[in-house]
Amino acid sequence: MVDKGKGVSSQPTSSSCGSGSAASIAQEERLPLWSYVKIIEKTPKGGGNSVFRCSFCGNEFTGSYTRVKAHLLKIPKQGIQ
Numbered sequence: 001m002v003d004k005g006k007g008v009s010s011q012p013t014s015s016s017c018g019s020g021s022a023a024s025i026a027q028e029e030r031l032p033l034w035s036y037v038k039i040i041e042k043t044p045k046g047g048g049n050s051v052f053r054c055s056f057c058g059n060e061f062t063g064s065y066t067r068v069k070a071h072l073l074k075i076p077k078q079g080i081q
Contacts (some may be wrong), residue, residue: 033068 037052040060048064052073061067061080070078 031065033072034065037068037070 036055040051043049051062053060067080071080
């Protein structure tokens, strides 16, 4: 039985999400490695490419999340140092 008088909702409200939108929070959960780089700019070529700076080594790279992941996790043969 649902108690409608108390105003209890199982749906999250916008105030419970803090200052970020639901879409940005969902993206951060799916793509957690973005928090370890600083996005400098989006490339004009489009797609998911960005110019980013690694928070650990300070080097700048151009690429997508796949290249961020390859750099931070030191995955070989991905075309990034």
